[in-house]
Amino acid sequence: MLSKVLGRRIVSITKGGEVFIERELKYGTHNYHPLPVVLEKGQGVHVWDVAGKKYFDFLAAYSAVNQGHCHPKITQALVEQSQKLALTSRAFHNNLLGDTEELLCKTFGYDKVLMMNAGTEAVEAAVKISRRWGYEVKGIPPNQAKTVFCSSNFWGRSIAACASSDDPERYKNFGPFGGMNFQIIPYDDLDALEPALSSKNTAAFIFEPIQGEAGVVVPQAGYLKKVRELCSKYNVLMVADEIQTGIGRTGKMLACDWEGVRPDIITLGKSLSGGMMPISAVLGDNEVMDVLIPGSHGSTFGGNPLACKVTQAALEVVKEENLIENAEKVGEFFRKEMKKQVGQFISEVRGRGLMNAFVIRSGQGAWDLCVKMAKNGLLAKPTHENIIRFTPPLIITKEQMKEALEIIKKSVIEVQNE
Ligand SMILES: Cc1ncc(COP(=O)(O)O)c(C=O)c1O
Numbered sequence: 495m496l497s498k499v500l501g502r503r504i505v506s507i508t509k510g511g512e513v514f515i516e517r518e519l520k521y522g523t524h525n526y527h528p529l530p531v532v533l534e535k536g537q538g539v540h541v542w543d544v545a546g547k548k549y550f551d552f553l554a555a556y557s558a559v560n561q562g563h564c565h566p567k568i569t570q571a572l573v574e575q576s577q578k579l580a581l582t583s584r585a586f587h588n589n590l591l592g593d594t595e596e597l598l599c600k601t602f603g604y605d606k607v608l609m610m611n612a613g614t615e616a617v618e619a620a621v622k623i624s625r626r627w628g629y630e631v632k633g634i635p636p637n638q639a640k641t642v643f644c645s646s647n648f649w650g651r652s653i654a655a656c657a658s659s660d661d662p663e664r665y666k667n668f669g670p671f672g673g674m675n676f677q678i679i680p681y682d683d684l685d686a687l688e689p690a691l692s693s694k695n696t697a698a699f700i701f702e703p704i705q706g707e708a709g710v711v712v713p714q715a716g717y718l719k720k721v722r723e724l725c726s727k728y729n730v731l732m733v734a735d736e737i738q739t740g741i742g743r744t745g746k747m748l749a750c751d752w753e754g755v756r757p758d759i760i761t762l763g764k765s766l767s768g769g770m771m772p773i774s775a776v777l778g779d780n781e782v783m784d785v786l787i788p789g790s791h792g793s794t795f796g797g798n799p800l801a802c803k804v805t806q807a808a809l810e811v812v813k814e815e816n817l818i819e820n821a822e823k824v825g826e827f828f829r830k831e832m833k834k835q836v837g838q839f840i841s842e843v844r845g846r847g848l849m850n851a852f853v854i855r856s857g858q859g860a861w862d863l864c865v866k867m868a869k870n871g872l873l874a875k876p877t878h879e880n881i882i883r884f885t886p887p888l889i890i891t892k893e894q895m896k897e898a899l900e901i902i903k904k905s906v907i908e909v910q911n912e
Pocket of ligand 1: 539555611612613614615617648649650702720735736737738739763764772
């Protein structure tokens, strides 16, 4: 019956995985198209499926597991704190929130932080904060604030995220979106940026310093600097969504550090918890963040004691294990090796640190290659028909990377020969 519903036979790479996949398809909504592997265990850069097959994890839960799967220090923080106090809500103070907020502010160099849960919530909050700043500080007339986004942006699938997207997969039949006053301009296009920012009701420019979901799109050198310059010139908040690029992923703490640029607001998420639970944050200075007053924003779970302890441990691991330096070094090695593969099949290798992708020349085949790599012991995911993103945990060693590269190269040869 299921096969009929789906119109296809279920084929699992994991031995005996069909039963798990069928159950998901029967009882869960079909809003994802996962690779047909069924995982049950993770440690460091590896995951194992229910049949005991071991894989390199080169997705790392869309960069949420920078510290590696089940990092002992983060796991310990989670277990210990969950036995003591997990959730108070923000109706009361707790003994960990202030410390964690201080750590976040000092680590990233801002006055204040708002802790939330999913990354989408953080960007959503950034939209709200920047609009309110627009009215109360910049002096934009009521309900006229404009927010500028980029083409191919991705920050989730809330109604505001859908409204700011130019991808029909995200917004089709979820409207109406009227009245949001969102403008979408081409990414990495300075000619389009200036007119959008110079309009007097623009409150914020929200963008990814490297677009992840779009296929690891790295803007031209100098783009971030120019964004900063134009935002300052027109008194528009520069909001960098560092949810995927942040916390060492690109070989710097923040991707904006590559051009020595300090945004007015940053959003963080994903590896802020080392993949243990959804934890996100919005950081900015007092002039901006103080627009939030009691009742204007909140979340039952945001800033809970468990999240605080996990955040502290996750950030300590990044520092103690030199993950930022490792990301830069091993990422460089990955690109150098993969660039040797550019030719008939692969047209481009791009990225920064351990946020990389390659493009398949023919314009398709990414799915087939991902299936092949999975069979050979490495998990990665297409971002488009012809682009595969490679974002392993930042703890990966050069030796492990060499092993992984062999799997990738072998898989490329095998799909070409099929
Ligand atoms: C740049 C960026 N922002 C926001 C999000 C949304 O984060 P979440 O899925 O935790 O809501 C993502 C998710 O992939 C992302 O890549």
